[in-house]
Amino acid sequence: MNDAAFTLLKPELENASGTALWIADENLLNQISLANPEVTVITNRFDLCQQLNDADWQATFSDFDFSGYSEHSVDKMLYRISKEKPVVHHVINQAIRILKPGGHLCISGLKNEGIKTYLDKAKKLFAGNIEMVKADKNTWMGILSSPGQADTDLLEDQSYTELREIETDGNFSYISKPGIYGWNKIDKGSAYLIEELKRFLDRLPTPPESILDLGCGYGYLSLNCSTLGAKITATDNNAAALRLCKENLEQQGVEADVIAADCAEGIHKQFPLIVCNPPFHQGFSVDGDMTDRFLNAARRRLQANGIACFVVNLHIPLERKALNLFGSIETIAANGSFKLVLLAQPH
Template sequence: MTDPSFQLLMQQLCQVTGPQLLVADENLRGAPLHLLLTDTMTLITNRYDIYNQAQSSGLSCHFNDFDFSSFGDNSFSQVLYRVSKEKPVTHHVINNSRRLLTNNGTLVLSGAKTDGIKTYTDKAARYFGTRATPEKHGSVYRGVIHHQSSTEQPLDDQDYQQLKPCISLTSPSNDQLLYSKPGLFGWNKVDQGSAFLAEHLSDFFGRFRNTPRHILDLGCGYGYLSVAARQCVEATITATDNNAAAIAACSKNFSLAGIDGEVIAGDCAENISKKFDAVICNPPFHQGFTTDNQLTQRFVTSCHQHLKTGGMALFVVNRFVPLESCAEPLFQVSKLGEKKGFKLVLLEKH
């Protein structure tokens, strides 16, 4: 189902002439982007799946961590944005929109009340030197802010574009500070599921007859599991993620940890043809976020496609995720344990 907030943005398209920019994050996954196809529309996204979809639709599109530096001042008559889950991301987009818009150009924000749309509309209006009140349309709101001359200071985006050393990874032989940034789920902490999986990495690698030499970190985030795996075994590690911020942070941590491998932007590793001895994975299924069996099946299928015969994968997921039933047609499945709402699942490919 199309996000109703996206539908509000669509309704605004014909209200202006001139170049327009759509800022798209995970909220627009599956949106009918082909309806945006015009000579005046440009899309920027931090999601590789949305980038692929936009390219297939013939849209002019950019994949990066919302780096607007390639666009000149006053480049757009309108910027359209369904607000993000994280405040620093939304503030970053609003801050850049003022530079990008022509005088009296419009920033169109949409979202639900629980997304903070009323507050964001008010903040953006003050930053743009004007006033605006979001209009309610069913369960969602749309705020239209006109760009005026303003000297207001930018909103606090926590220095969004900068990677920050903020996560400690301790091992018997080494203490390492990992880099991360806003724009990633749980960006400034160690995810409890990942910590649970990392505790069992040595035992996991010990199950192999021969030490695995090629490892895939599927949905790598900022690279916590890759770095933890490298502390256990000498191996070449390939890490992949759908999120541009994850690719930037993981690449930095690979470099600092001296990991032999590569970090690749991709949608569930669909652009990686190589097969691996082992897969480690904490997929993006979190309590409070939409989780469907189709997404679970995609990760399981990708794991099967990328494992060598005789290879094994170690997954950590929330207890409510039906990973075992999705995996049983393809793998020998064993649940190794549970902790704090997470379960550890071993998949063996025969």
């Protein structure tokens, strides 16, 4: 389905010239338009980066890292807003730094995503230099011209680029940053999986020699599984998650492979143990299809005698979705919010 906010941005993207940057995130998956060779794309999603490069865009994969662009060096930036406020504020703040005076920042989004508030704030930062374009009452774009220097404070981006300790439990302290979903806490489902890990491990004939953490985030499951002494492979699609997972593992002296991949595609090894807390949201939408893709990835990467441990919200019909993929499907525990599902005998 076409994204109305991106449709509004498209003509600007097609006309862009000079030094032009398109900041693209998960909302734009499967939305790609004809490549403009003048534009460099910065995306924090590995799957989108691959799609863009396949479609002849010049795409780079990073956690919206603009450090390679010096002050006042860019003519135009294009951005369909992201789900998380710190990301949006980070991009707007960086635009003030790197745009040439008179350079343009085009931002589009929907009203229920907060585009009006973002444009109001950006307008202040850009000294009132804004032209508004509305596709309809819900779909807005602002074209802001840079005054060169901001006269007001930058937007609150929660120190977007900084890594910081967010929590400590009896086992580890965890480093995180904005830019991944639920970045500032331990996920309750993942904590439940680790609490009950022994119940899963009892099903393996021997301790696992290797473990795959599928959708690793900042590395909570990887870190907690590292005490088992197995070689850890952690994979995710999100640039911030990969950076953080690497950092957390390194800080604890854990040697691991941390791999950028879309649902483990491109990872060819098979593992006796897979741990996974699959994503539920994709961009602004809730996407049941992601559960299917994670189940398929677990089936492909699981050794014949291995087990995959999934934790999901109680209402997700994981057992039904897994029916054609695994010979053995067992809900081994549940609390008021989550269930732990053990999958074995991959077909």
